[in-house]
Amino acid sequence: MIGDIHGCAKALRSMIQELAPTKEDELIFLGDYVDRGPDSRDVVEQLIDLQSVCKVIPLRGNHEWMLQSVVSRGMDDSMWLRSGGRATVTSYGGSVRKIPEEHMAFFESLLACYQTESEIFVHAMYDPSCEVATQDDELTYWTHLPPSLPAPHHSGKRVFVGHTPQPDGEVLRQSHLVCMDTYCFGGGYLSAMDLETETVLQVDRHGHVRRVPVERFAMLLKGCVHWFRSRDS
Template sequence: MARHVIGDIHGCAKALRSMIQELSPTADDELIFLGDYIDRGPDSRDVVEQLITLQSTCKVVPLRGNHEWMLQSVVSRGMDDAMWLRSGGKATVTSYGGSIGRIPKDHLAFFESLLPCYETENEIFVHAMYDPSCEVVSQSDELTYWTHLPPSLPAPHQSGKRVYVGHTPQPTGEVLRHTHLVCMDTYCFGGGYLSAMELESETVLQVDRHGHIRRVPIERIAMLMKGCVQWFQGRKP
């Protein structure tokens, strides 16, 4: 059984399609999505359609991001749509034919099914941020959906579990990895990548918004080989 955690998609349907094809999940595999499937990118509707279809292929654990929170608040709770539209919601409305009234019922049901967080024996998954001193399921919506990682990273969670988040874009396009914290938002819609990490091996798969798999540059391979040669040359016989 393979288990992957996947960062913010933001309407990058080509990236998601290539990633799913590359991962080729089976019924025993688990894909954990950290939220923000919609807004900003070109095809939020297609992203949601892919995720709904994927649920019949493998175990999908979809968390709610702040962008799904905004959509649901507009559609179901009567919130004024100005903030959502300013935050990338216009792209989502366009992908649904120009009106939120055209969002299909199965897509609305998908949004309603999203989880605020997910916890296993060794891991915590939440869209935005966490309070190290309390259970993530009990923390505020502000932390769960809205708070970005500060420059001085939060302390390890009291449970000792490693925390996986999205929401805070990594402008370098690299996954932020620490022993106690991983950030998977590698800025796909802004020119970075959609990232998936295999939880046991920590192998990372990255795809750009055009659907191209990221390959290791030749220069980087050469640099690594040079480092290996220097290491061997420096060893005592």
């Protein structure tokens, strides 16, 4: 599962190279592929190509919602351009009319949410008492996580979201809720989590893999081993 990309094509390319997915693998993307970062077009190209490599489950973020509303539904573009859409337009050669049909088909294929037996995936937020598939679009695409986090979902499933940037660059992990937006375009990281092991891989916007957490864990483990040996001696 991979968090908000926001046009950070170098980060995505390095991430995919590190993950090296095969046809047996499933990659869930939480939305916001475009806007703000330097190369939204390249991000979309990578995601389309990735569909021939492994199973890709791409959710729609509020930034794809805005792009689709402007291009396909005639919405005024002022809000989108103020919210990072200008970078996307630039990446497509200066005009939304230059967005390829294949890319628009990709945007139209995006999901509002996705569920497994034990997990819910949605871009922004959820109503703990409501089925996520029927909740209001304001929650699905736009509402940020409040300082006082929402209660567990009534289904008992763990919820995975993006959308709310974590300024410290760390994945927000709670027993009932995980936020994967680690602010890649703003100097943080693009984050991926293996849902079986909860291992997190992070890459910055320049494509550099973050290895500090692994080293820090190794140091902590070494310290624990030393403590136990000292206690037993």
